[in-house]
Amino acid sequence: MASIQYRPIGHTAKDIAADVETAVRDGRLSPGEPLPPVRSLATELGLAPGTVAAAYGQLRERGLVETRGRRGTFVRPRPPIATRSQPQPGHAGALDLASGQPDPRLLPKLNPGPLRHRSPAAAPQEFVLPELREQARDRLVRDGVPAEWISVTSGGLDAIGRVLSAHLRAGDTVAVEDPGWPNALDLIATMGLRVLPLELDAAGIRPEGLTRALHAGARALIVTNRAQNPTGSYLTAERARQLRAVLGDHPDTLVVEDDHAGELATAGLATLAGATESWGFIRSASKPYGPDLRVGTLTGDETTVARVEGRMRTTSGWVSLLLQQLLLNLWTSERTGTVIRRARHAYDDRRLGLVSALTDRGLSATGASGLNVWVAVADETAVVTGLLAGGWSVAAGSRFRQRSAPGIRITVSNLDLAQLDRLADDVAEACGSATNAATGGYSV
Incomplete structure (x- = not known):
């Protein structure tokens, strides 16, 4: 276990929790750092172990810390609190293959276009632009998603949080993909919800795993339809049919679908929308x-959409109609459509080319859709460090994993095709040998 420099102080659980929160906020305690073991801190402070355990429990409920079994309690990688510590510097000279963001060279021009005589100085009379609602409905229906009720949120993660809060309460369990999106895992933690990880294969979560999760009390399920982060898997039509059959026996399960890649995904869309009474498709x-461009479109059952929209009216109010108009202009622009199609094929060429190059070198790599390639490795830290020395910045899999096997995520956005072979050589070298990575991919 890493050495522990910071020692919390306090006479009550509330005091200890507040001291830890202050230490995170002012930078004395960094993300990923361990807290002292419960019994040793209790002895040091002259308190009962239950008092320290209660303090750590409060911090877990607020999403500030996480327990890693016998290894102890650690500050979460992204604790939900503003800090005064300096941002982490970038790795000078290393190509960013870690951030997960799209290639700026492949993004369309954000042209506001006509504002339809709406003044930004006036409060809107409508929550969703009628033209945007109709465009969203048409696009979703074409993809096989029932879309009678439409709303908008401030991006995909905002929508996920609002749908979960519309139905769940602290202590409820949410079944999630493993490995999965760290932002969603952080959000779930801050809401006081429990995570139940589900194993993945190339076709998405497995029906037998979902069955076990629902029997274990999971009240909600979050699924990435395409471009799953970090593995690149996508939900196939056959797997969706199998999952629908499982959910049919649990109609009170909340199903949240995240189609974050949207138009960038070449994989066809398979959806679970409508398989249960409560659902949201984002x-x-x-x-x-x-x-x-922080706009997310949400459809779902009437109650879910009404609750989300109603609570937004009492908090943020609405998503800026100027942003809605901008998205509408992009959706209806022929030129933008051409740019998106070009980006879609460029990402496919980079991702599939990298998977092929890595596989040729005996590595276990997956990435059927989206922006990312997942590579199974034996030692994440060694591989990430070795690649950084070679000028490549990649993401360690520990950010994404709950119980699944080690790996690294490589985002292909900033890669050029001419770099694929050199990167694959460097990954193989960093792994030590091709056999180190042949651990069965991301399926556990």
Whole structure:
């Protein structure tokens, strides 16, 4: 276990929790750092172990820390609190293959276009632009998603949080993909919800795993339809049929679908929409059109959409109609459509080319859709460090994993085709040998 420099102080569980939170906020305690073991801290402070355990429990409920079995309690990689510590510097000279963001060279121009006589100085009379609602409905229906009720949120993660909060309460269990999207895992933690990880294969989560999760009390399921982060898997039509059969026996399960790649995905869309009484299907604009375009479209059952929209009216109010108009202009632009199609094929060429190059070198690599390639490795830290020395910055799999086997995520956005072979050689060298990575991929 790593050495522990920071020692919390306090006489009550509330005091200890507040001291830890302050230490995270002012930078004395960094993300990923361990907290002292419960019994040793209790002895040091002259308190009962139950008092320290209660403090750590409060911090877990707020999403500030996580317990890693016998290894102890650690500050979460992204604790939900503003800090005064300096941002982590970038790796000078290394190519960014870690951030997960789209290639800026492949994004369409964000042209506001006509504003339809709407003044940004006036509060809107409508929550969703009628033209945007109709465009969203048409696009979803073409993809086989029932879309009678449409709303908009401030991006995909905002929509996921709002749908979960519309039905769940602290302590409820959410079944999630493993490995999965760290932002969603952080969100679930801050909401006081419990995570139940589900294993993946190339076709998505497995029906037998979902069955076990639902019997174990999971009240909700989050699924990535395409471009799953980090593995690149996508839900096939056959797997969707199998999952629908499982969900049919649990109609009170909340199903949340995240189609974040949207128009960038070449894989066909298979959906679980409508398989249960409560569901939400989310598509954000960030990956195809740009990370700063914080608009997500949401459809679902009437109750879910009404609750989300009603609570937004009492908090953020509405998503800017100027942003909605911008997204509408992009959707209806022929030129933008051409740019998106070009980006889609460029990402496919980079991703599939890298998977092929890695596989040729005996590595276990997957990436059927989206922006990422997942590579199974024996030692994440050694591989990430070795690649950084070679000028490549990749993401360690520990950010994404719950119980699944080690790996690294490589985002292909900033890669050129001419770099694929050199990168694959460097990954193989960093792994030590091809056999180190042949551990069965991301299926556990």
